[in-house]
Amino acid sequence: MSLSRREFIGIGSAAVAGMALSPGLRLVDLAQARSPDEAVTSLKRWGLLVDINKCNDCNACVTACHEENGVVGHDRPATDAQWIRKVTLKDKQTGYVQTLPVMCQHCEEPPCVDVCPTGASFKRADGIVLVDKHICIGCRYCMMACPYKARSFVHEDTTDQKPHAPRGKGTVESCTLCVHRVDAGKVPACVEACNKDGNKAMVFGDLKDRNSDISKHLASGSSTQLRPDLNLNTGVRYRGI
Amino acid sequence: MAHAHFNTMEGRGFGFYILLAILGGFILAGGLAALYMEHNGHWVTGMSNQIVWGTPHVFAVFLIVAASGALNVASIASVFGRQLYKPLARLSGLLAIALLTGGLIVLVLDLGRPDRLIEAMTYYNFKSIFAWNIFLYIGFFAVVAVYLWMMMERRMNDYTKPAGIFAFLWRLTLTTGTGSIFGFLVARDAYDTAVIAPMFIIMSFAYGLAIFMIVLLAAMRWTERELGNVVFERLRSLLGVFVAAVLYFVTIYHLTNLYITQRHGIEGFILLHGGVYTKMFWIGQIFLGSVVPLIILFSRLGKSRAMVVLASLLIVLGGLAQMYVTIIGGQAYPMPLVTGKEASSSFFDGVVASYVPSLPEAILGIGGIALALAMVVVALKILPFLPNSLSDADADPHFKATPAKSETAAA
Ligand code: SF4
Ligand code: SF4
Numbered sequence: 001m002s003l004s005r006r007e008f009i010g011i012g013s014a015a016v017a018g019m020a021l022s023p024g025l026r027l028v029d030l031a032q033a034r035s036p037d038e039a040v041t042s043l044k045r046w047g048l049l050v051d052i053n054k055c056n057d058c059n060a061c062v063t064a065c066h067e068e069n070g071v072v073g074h075d076r077p078a079t080d081a082q083w084i085r086k087v088t089l090k091d092k093q094t095g096y097v098q099t100l101p102v103m104c105q106h107c108e109e110p111p112c113v114d115v116c117p118t119g120a121s122f123k124r125a126d127g128i129v130l131v132d133k134h135i136c137i138g139c140r141y142c143m144m145a146c147p148y149k150a151r152s153f154v155h156e157d158t159t160d161q162k163p164h165a166p167r168g169k170g171t172v173e174s175c176t177l178c179v180h181r182v183d184a185g186k187v188p189a190c191v192e193a194c195n196k197d198g199n200k201a202m203v204f205g206d207l208k209d210r211n212s213d214i215s216k217h218l219a220s221g222s223s224t225q226l227r228p229d230l231n232l233n234t235g236v237r238y239r240g241i
Numbered sequence: 242m243a244h245a246h247f248n249t250m251e252g253r254g255f256g257f258y259i260l261l262a263i264l265g266g267f268i269l270a271g272g273l274a275a276l277y278m279e280h281n282g283h284w285v286t287g288m289s290n291q292i293v294w295g296t297p298h299v300f301a302v303f304l305i306v307a308a309s310g311a312l313n314v315a316s317i318a319s320v321f322g323r324q325l326y327k328p329l330a331r332l333s334g335l336l337a338i339a340l341l342t343g344g345l346i347v348l349v350l351d352l353g354r355p356d357r358l359i360e361a362m363t364y365y366n367f368k369s370i371f372a373w374n375i376f377l378y379i380g381f382f383a384v385v386a387v388y389l390w391m392m393m394e395r396r397m398n399d400y401t402k403p404a405g406i407f408a409f410l411w412r413l414t415l416t417t418g419t420g421s422i423f424g425f426l427v428a429r430d431a432y433d434t435a436v437i438a439p440m441f442i443i444m445s446f447a448y449g450l451a452i453f454m455i456v457l458l459a460a461m462r463w464t465e466r467e468l469g470n471v472v473f474e475r476l477r478s479l480l481g482v483f484v485a486a487v488l489y490f491v492t493i494y495h496l497t498n499l500y501i502t503q504r505h506g507i508e509g510f511i512l513l514h515g516g517v518y519t520k521m522f523w524i525g526q527i528f529l530g531s532v533v534p535l536i537i538l539f540s541r542l543g544k545s546r547a548m549v550v551l552a553s554l555l556i557v558l559g560g561l562a563q564m565y566v567t568i569i570g571g572q573a574y575p576m577p578l579v580t581g582k583e584a585s586s587s588f589f590d591g592v593v594a595s596y597v598p599s600l601p602e603a604i605l606g607i608g609g610i611a612l613a614l615a616m617v618v619v620a621l622k623i624l625p626f627l628p629n630s631l632s633d634a635d636a637d638p639h640f641k642a643t644p645a646k647s648e649t650a651a652a
Contacts, residue, residue: 078289078595082588089582102578102586111428117371118364135360138353140293141371147428147576149588152290153353156282169282170353226578230427241579 045108045127046177046235047207048191049214049223052100053240054201055194061101061202062086064193068178070162081152081167083175084190089241098241101190101202103175104129104150105226106235112142112151121172127207127235128177136171143172147227150174177235207235245328245635247393247625250464257622264615271608274601275350283353286602291594292572297351299564300606303448304344304613305378305419306441307560309412310449312337312385314476315392316412319405325475328628328635329457330405334389335617335626336453337412341381343613347606370421377415384411393625416442423567430507431571436497440490444560447483451556454480456617458550460627469633477549481538484556488531491563510574510593511566518570521562530559569596 065071065084073080084103090096106129113121113129120136123129131142143151151174158167164180167173178188186192187204194202205214217239224241225234250257278286288295314333318326349355365372388404391397420441423432454476461468495512498504509515511522534552542548573594578584584591621627628635 074284076284077587078291078589079284081290085586085588085590087578087584087586087588087590089579089584091582093581102590111426113366114368115371115425116366117369117375118360119366120360120364135357135364136354137357137361139361139371140353141369141422143290143293144426144572145428148578149290149576149590153283153288153293155284155289168354170279172353227428229580241582 040125040183042125043208045207046106046182047127047205047214048106048177048188048236049203049217049239050100050236051201051203051239052098054199055098055100056199057099058198059086060193060196060198061190064189065103065175065178068162068181068189069165069176070158070160070167071165072158072160074156076155079153079155081154081173083152083173100238100241102148102150102226103190103236104146104177105148105232106175106177108233108235110232111145111147111230115141115145117141124179128179128182129174130176130179131172131174133166133168133171133173136168138170138172140172146174147230147232246629247328247331247627248629249625250622250627254622256463257618261615261618264611264618267604267611268608268615271347271350271605271611274604274608275355278601278605279350279355285599287597287599288602289594289596291589292569292596294568294572295351295596296565296569296598296602297347297605298568299561300609301344301348301351302419302422302568303560303564304340304347304609306416306445306564307448307452307557308337308340308344308445309381309416309419310445310447311340311453312408312412313446313449314453315388316405316409319388319392319402320409322402325472328631329453329472331389331392331626332457332460333453334385334392334408335620336456336613337449338382338385338389339613339616339620340449340452341378342616343609343611345378346612347609350605351602370418370425374415374418374422377411377418381411381415384408412445413442416445423571428576429571430498430504430576431511431567431574434494434497436490436494440487440494443483443486443490444563447480447487447556448560450476450480450483451553451560454553455550455557456614458546460617460621461631464621464627466627467630467632467635469631469635471633472631473546473549477538477543480549480553480556481535481543484531484534484538488527488535491526491531507571507574511570515570515574515593518566518573521570522566525562526559526566529555530562531556534559572596 062084069083071081071083084101086099087102089098089100106127108127110121110123110129113123117139118135118137120132121129121142122132138153140153143153151172153172154167154169157169161167165176181188191202191204194200203214203217205212207215207218209215218237221239223237223239225232225237286295312333314326315330317323318330349358352358361375367373385408388401388408391401391404417438420438424435424437426432458468495508498508511518513519534555537543537548537552543552573596575591575593578590
């Protein structure tokens with residue numbers, strides 16, 4: 001993947017801003033792994049690459065995500081939450097069938113954040129898009145705005161909540177890119193599961209670090225975003241669509 | 242110039258209390274419906290993760306749009322200086338406030354967390370059209386209240402015009418804001434177009450005036466006040482013009498979409514094979530909500546007041562149908578994920594989402610209408626909003642061979 005002009009300017013200005021804001025910061029520091037108590041920084045942007053040539057009929061990522069985050073349903077498909085789902089694509093002309101996982105794409109220009117009246121939907125400096133459950137009023141405008149149907153409204157009381165992923169009836173939630181794991185230096189649960197039990201179709205990492213696995217993968221082959229026409233510059237990328 | 246006289250509703254009014262009791266019953270039912278949905282969570286409604294805005298939004302957006310339209314009559318009087326409309330201006334302002342209240346209550350009670358309303362008032366994201374609208378709505382109350390005060394307090398009358406102009410500009414902005422809630426949703430084919438905002442403005446004219454007509458005719462009749470043909474005819478043809486204008490804009494909206502190949506899917510869905518949405522569009526919005534009222538309003542049928550009330554009711558129903566098609570139909574149609582590929586999943590990708598309104602949702606919406614009407618009824622009882630007479634001679638000083646101006650200016 002070649003850097004678009006916008007990405008290039010984005011990375012450039014972030015780096016400049018970073019240096020301006022913290023004069024003592026040396027660029028070599030950035031290459032080092034961050035510790036959990038290090039502040040969230042715009043010098044990183046977390047991203048995910050899914051190679052759908054490798055992805056097939058398995059559901060390991062979905063199971064792992066919902067397990068990790070305590071996303072339990074009530075056997076009511078229309079109203080149960082789904083943070084990540086397997087989508088089957090069928091080419092209208094040729095009939096060729098592929099499957100891919102779809103979750104919050106952690107857009108750089110997230111429409112959900114733009115429309116949220118209270119600011120409950122927000123993007124962290126490192127690109128992870130989250131919902132502040134204490135401010136969300138449950139207006140669901142963000143769900144209207146998200147082009148990927150990535151968000152779910154919690155339609156009823158929840159049980160088995162995980163401390164790191166509070167879920168509240170009447171609020172909206174979506175994939176957090178397993179922010180609690182990422183902040184602890186681990187990869188998201190879906191990625192771990194895919195690499196362990198699945199088909200090793202997912203790579204996670206820092207899009208701004210040229211030496212990260214994901215950047216190298218992206219630089220060495222083609223990839224695309226879902227709905228590239230919307231220009232949202234998503235953090236989740238796909239190869240092989 | 243004729244000085245209109247205003248009065249509260251007089252007397253013991255048995256009918257008044259009956260009317261209030263009926264409306265109160267609907268309001269209570271609406272409140273209980275909201276409690277029920279809130280307690281159980283939204284899974285007991287027809288809504289889902291596919292259709293996130295359901296029937297309450299249909300009612301709420303309709304009422305909010307109609308509210309700004311109801312103010313039109315006052316604007317015509319103060320902004321465009323039409324004397325004939327002056328005696329109607331107070332009722333127009335009152336109706337605007339009442340309808341907006343009804344709409345907002347429904348909207349708030351349908352939130353996932355209505356108890357957090359305070360968050361919506363204290364945390365603002367200024368990029369959000371919704372946040373803007375919160376300001377526009379609150380401001381509307383204040384602006385119209387001041388405007389009413391200028392009209393009703395004799396010493397303030399001189400300021401009626403500037404207050405009226407300000408209120409007029411505010412309401413245009415407000416409806417633009419409401420329309421933009423949809424117009425800015427880039428993700429969905431049905432909404433992402435600039436025509437939506439002006440279309441909402443013209444719709445507000447028609448819906449607001451239709452409700453105004455119903456309330457005016459009922460209020461004048463039940464309080465045994467005279468409503469002459471001059472005012473009636475003027476309002477009738479104005480309503481006709483508005484309905485025709487809506488039809489024009491709806492046509493432009495669909496033609497624009499048909500011009501864009503990418504939008505053929507959603508257009509085919511709404512216009513041809515969208516099942517209930519197609520029916521709602523053609524039968525509800527176009528035939529019953531526009532064509533029949535136009536025939537009534539512009540033909541001899543329109544001489545009958547009962548027929549004009551019927552036409553107004555149909556315009557209201559057509560308006561609700563229009564909101565249903567826009568809001569729910571627009572969500573039901575699946576969003577594309579990858580061009581040229583059919584998507585399917587356990588999360589209803591690629592299929593038309595189903596939605597069946599539940600009883601509590603409908604009751605909540607109707608409760609909002611009842612609340613608006615109850616506010617009007619109570620206000621008419623305690624404050625002088627309604628002119629004593631709108632007889633031809635009172636309404637139009639030039640009605641008969643024009644005498645000297647001072648003669649008609651009854652003191
Ligand atoms: S994918 Fe949807 S929920 Fe995620 S950042 Fe983008 S708009 Fe927001
Ligand atoms: S549902 Fe919550 S997160 Fe979404 S737009 Fe409304 S307040 Fe923001």
